Amino acid sequence: MKSNGWGEKITRDKGISSPFPFVMMVIALLLGGGLGMLIPFIVPIAFAGVNIDKVGTTLAMFGPLFWGLVIGVIVIALIILLRQDELAVTVVIAIDICVDWYLGILFISQVLALALLMIFFVVRSPRYTWAEPRALWLWVLFLGLTIFPAIRGALTPRDILLYYPNIVFGVFIMFWLGTVIARNPANIRLFFQILSIFAVLIALHTIIQAITGVTLFGVSRVNDYIATQSNYNLTVATNVARVGSFFIQPDFSAVFFGMMVFIPLGLFVESKSFLEKILYLAEMLIILSALLFTYSGGAWVAAGVGIIVFAAFVGHTRYRIQIPFFIAAAAIVILMVFPSQVNLLIQHLSDPQELALRSAIWQTGLQVIRAFPLTGVGLGHLAYLLGAEPYRVAAQPIPIDHPHNAYIEWGAMAGLPVLFVFIALLAFALWQALHNWLRADAKTRPLLGAGIAAIIVLCVNSWTINGWTLPPLAATGWMILGIISSPLLRKSLDSERKNSKANNS
Numbered sequence: 001m002k003s004n005g006w007g008e009k010i011t012r013d014k015g016i017s018s019p020f021p022f023v024m025m026v027i028a029l030l031l032g033g034g035l036g037m038l039i040p041f042i043v044p045i046a047f048a049g050v051n052i053d054k055v056g057t058t059l060a061m062f063g064p065l066f067w068g069l070v071i072g073v074i075v076i077a078l079i080i081l082l083r084q085d086e087l088a089v090t091v092v093i094a095i096d097i098c099v100d101w102y103l104g105i106l107f108i109s110q111v112l113a114l115a116l117l118m119i120f121f122v123v124r125s126p127r128y129t130w131a132e133p134r135a136l137w138l139w140v141l142f143l144g145l146t147i148f149p150a151i152r153g154a155l156t157p158r159d160i161l162l163y164y165p166n167i168v169f170g171v172f173i174m175f176w177l178g179t180v181i182a183r184n185p186a187n188i189r190l191f192f193q194i195l196s197i198f199a200v201l202i203a204l205h206t207i208i209q210a211i212t213g214v215t216l217f218g219v220s221r222v223n224d225y226i227a228t229q230s231n232y233n234l235t236v237a238t239n240v241a242r243v244g245s246f247f248i249q250p251d252f253s254a255v256f257f258g259m260m261v262f263i264p265l266g267l268f269v270e271s272k273s274f275l276e277k278i279l280y281l282a283e284m285l286i287i288l289s290a291l292l293f294t295y296s297g298g299a300w301v302a303a304g305v306g307i308i309v310f311a312a313f314v315g316h317t318r319y320r321i322q323i324p325f326f327i328a329a330a331a332i333v334i335l336m337v338f339p340s341q342v343n344l345l346i347q348h349l350s351d352p353q354e355l356a357l358r359s360a361i362w363q364t365g366l367q368v369i370r371a372f373p374l375t376g377v378g379l380g381h382l383a384y385l386l387g388a389e390p391y392r393v394a395a396q397p398i399p400i401d402h403p404h405n406a407y408i409e410w411g412a413m414a415g416l417p418v419l420f421v422f423i424a425l426l427a428f429a430l431w432q433a434l435h436n437w438l439r440a441d442a443k444t445r446p447l448l449g450a451g452i453a454a455i456i457v458l459c460v461n462s463w464t465i466n467g468w469t470l471p472p473l474a475a476t477g478w479m480i481l482g483i484i485s486s487p488l489l490r491k492s493l494d495s496e497r498k499n500s501k502a503n504n505s
Contacts (some may be wrong), residue, residue, distance in 0.1 A: 007444055009465070013016070013246075014269070014393045016132035019238070019308060019502065022141070023455075025101075030446040033200060033378075036193075039047070046061065055186075064340045067142050076088070076091060076112070077221055078117060079091065080116070083128065085120070085128075085187070085407035086181060086187060086194055086312075088476070089113075089116065089177050089178070089181055089191070089374065089479065090191065090195055090198055090275065090437055091112075092109050092112050092113050092116065092174075092177070092195045092475075093109075093198070093472070093475060093476055093479060094197070094198055095108055095109040095360070096109035096245065096299075096471060096475050096476075097246050097472040098204070098358060099244045100471065100472070101247065101248075101471060101472045102219075102222065102248065103219065103221075104158070104221070106158070106161040106162060106165070106166060106471065107161055107165060108168075108172045109475070110165055110166060110169075110173065113170070113174060113177055113474050114300040115178055116177060117173055117180070118178055120180050120181075120275050121176075121194045126292075128178060129181070129183060129488055131179055131181075131486065131487050131488045132176075133176055133179050134235070134428070134432055134485070134487060135428050138174055138424055138425050138428065139175075139420065139425065141278065141421055142168070142418070142421045142425060143168060143169060143172065144386070145214075145415075145417055146163075146164060146168045146183030146379065146414055146418055147164070147306065148167065148375065149376050149379045149413060149414035149415065149418065150163055150164035150377060150378075150379045150382065151378075151379030151380050152375070152376075152377075152378035152379070152380075153377070153379035153382075153384075153388060153413060154378075154379075154380060155378070155380050155382040155383050156381075156382050157379050158379065158381075159196045159225075159252045159379070159380035159381055159383070160380075160382075161266060162381075162471065163379040163453065166471035166474070166475070167379075167469055167470075167471060167474055168419065169377075169474060170423055170471065170474075170475060171474045171478040172476075173480065174456035174475045174478045174479045175399040175429070175478040175481060175482040176482065176484065177220060177423045177479060177482065178350060178478070178479045178481065178482025178483040179481065179482040179485070179486045179488065180311075180486075180488070182482070182483040182486035182488055182489045183486075183488045183489070183492060184463060184488075184489065184492040185440070185447065185489070185492070185493075185495060186445040187451065187483075188395075188444075188447050188448075188483055188484070188489070189267070189270065189447060190450075190452075191483060192264075192267055192447060192450070193267060195260070195263055196260070196264045196280070196283050197261045197282075197283075197324060199256070199257070199260035199263065199264075199287055200286050202246060202253075202256070202257075202290070203257060203260075203286045203287045203289070203290035204246055204248065204286065204290075205217075205245045205292055206243055206244075206245040206257075206290040206294070207286070207289055207290055207293060208252060209243045209245060209293075210241075210243045211239075212217065213359060225248070226244075226248065235355060236461060240295075240344060240503070242295045242296075242352065243293055243294065243295055244294070244295075245290075245434045247472065248372075250295065250296060251294070251296050251298070251299070251464075251465045252465070252470055252472075253290075253294055253463075253472065254291060254294035254296030254298070254299035254461075255296075255299055255302075255457075255458065255461045255465060255467045255470075255473055256472075256473060256476070257287050257291035257294070257299065257456075258291060258299040258302050258303040258306070258461060259294075259306075259457050259458055259473075259476065259477070259480075260287055260458045261287045261288055261291065261303060261306075261453040261455040262306055262310055262450045262451075262454045262457065263454065264280040264281075264284050264287070264448055265284055265310065265450055266310075266396060266447045266449060266450020266453075267279070267446075267450070267452075267453070268280035268281060268284070269314055269315075269316065269319050269446035269449070269450075269476040270443060270444075270447055275362075281343075283332075285330060285333060286328060286332065287332060289337070289338065290331075291303070292338055292341050293341065294343060295341075295344060295345050295348050297345070297348060297349030297354075298461055298463075300345070300349070301384065302426075302456075302457045302458075302460035302461035303442035303457055303458070305457065305460045306453040306456055306457040306460075307323065307327060307374050307453075309449075309456045310323070310449050310452075310453035311323050311324075312396065312448060312449075313437060313445065313448065313449030313452050313453065314444055314445065314446050314449050315437075315442050315445025316445075316446070317423070330388065339404055342404070357395075357396070358404060358464065359395070360393050360395035360407060361396055361400050361403055361404045362403060362404070362405055363393045363395070363396075363404075364387070364388055364391055364392050364393050364396050364400070364410075365395065365403030365404075365405060365408035365409070365411075365412045367386070367388075367392075368387060368388045368391050368412040369411045369416065371391055371414050372387070372412070372415065372428055373411075373415065373416050374415045374416065375414075375415045376411065376412055376413045376415040377412060377413060377415045379413045379414055380400065380413070380456025381401035381402055381437060384401055384402055384403070384409075384412065384413055385399055385400070385401040388400075388403075388412070402466055403462065403467065404465055404467075405421075405463055405465075405466070406420060406462035406463075406465075406466045406468035406469045407462065407463070407465065407468075408429040408466050409466055409469050410469065422468075426459070426481075429481045429482075429485045430452065430455065430481070430485070430492060432485035432487075432490075433451065433452055433455075433481070433484040433485040434485060435448065435490065436448060436486070436489050436490050436493060437452070438472060439490060439493040439494060439497065440493050441493075441496070441497075441500075442494070446499065448484050449486035451480050451481075451483065452481055454477075455480060455484075458473065458477045494498055
């Protein structure tokens with residue numbers, strides 16, 4: 001009994017106090033990927049005395065990306081074998097953003113997520129338990145209702161991969177993955193720690209891109225595309241570019257940063273270590289700085305709503321009082337370091353042309369819903385571009401291939417039944433997260449509150465951009481939602497409460 005209790009304590013306490021496996025996996029991933037990319041250059045030297053036409057050239061011709069992929073797969077296999085589940089699912093999100101979306105591949109992360117889910121099912125045990133998402137019938141209904149709109153909208157290869165495999169079936173797998181890995185609060189803490197580090201790396205990439213004009217790991221296809229997008233420059237200052245990092249589009253990266261700022265904020269409140277608090281505070285400042293360079297007014301408004309939600313769910317009265325002071329201090333620091341950028345953001349936020357255009361795009365989407373209330377025009381950008389043209393309002397000067405609102409997009413492309421089921425899924429998952437928050441102790445509540453705040457930010461921001469209908473944002477959001485609403489987490493919290501009551505009695 002003593003041995004089992006000590007084992008449970010170790011499981012509960014897993015986190016930043018034992019970072020060695022995580023650090024080693026990160027180092028292995030970086031070294032492995034780098035080694036893979038060097039293979040084409042090493043091979044001709046290594047095989048100098050051999051028939052290089054048969055050996056060296058054969059290996060080298062695959063290119064750096066191929067060998068980087070090979071080594072990456074090996075490292076991911078090691079991560080899975082060592083049961084670093086939180087790192088594994090973060091790698092899935094990273095691939096979704098940096099490979100699938102940035103390079104336009106759109107399927108690698110989904111295949112990896114499905115493989116992970118199958119592996120977790122096969123190797124399930126009393127320690128690594130298994131669970132199904134609650135209200136599975138709602139998900140089945142969602143998957144079924146979207147089949148016809150997906151077929152109807154499959155007019156281009158990109159739309160075929162974009163919607164049903166990613167935004168419908170893919171987010172279901174992500175949500176299920178989150179449900180399975182959230183076995184106790186320690187798993188949530190570790191996942192948030194890894195996710196916050198990844199968000200900081202994306203934020204640094206954004207800041208470097210904005211300040212220097214250099215896009216690290218840039219590819220010609222993306223650079224050429226950005227060069228054709230005049231709307232990536234501010235209308236109030238046409239010589240100032242809005243940057244999007246690996247999300248390409250600045251509004252998309254703004255949604256991501258608006259969500260991610262609450263992850264280190266939750267860790268900041270939950271942590272008892274002064275050094276860790278300094279680390280999480282630095283992460284928040286870096287992410288907020290990157291958010292500033294997107295010049296997205298909608299993301300800042302959504303983040304403001306998230307602050308209110310987090311203050312309500314933080315679980316500590318003193319932090320409800322201190323949070324406004326933290327926000328004020330962060331605002332002062334950003335204003336002192338980036339005064340011109342803050343001024344441009346305010347001008348962009350109050351620009352009447354931007355507001356009028358966005359309103360017109362929404363009106364067109366609502367007209368499409370009125371015309372096709374049950375089936376929509378089809379899940380696809382080209383299908384919407386063609387189907388919405390007869391209903392385009394006069395205030396929208398040019399055709400747009402999506403309505404810049406995730407909820408209108410579901411209704412216009414897939415019909416109102418799909419929209420209602422989607423909202424029901426969101427509401428039920430948030431309700432389950434609230435139940436988990438009520439069962440949690442004061443130490444765990446800030447983590448769950450941070451997750452709830454991040455989801456609310458995505459929900460609010462999806463009124464101004466297609467947040468819930470963009471693959472990397474939807475995958476990240478549903479992953480977090482699956483974690484904070486997990487039935488496994490509820491069992492763990494109930495067990496801790498019973499043990500606490502038994503010890504007190």
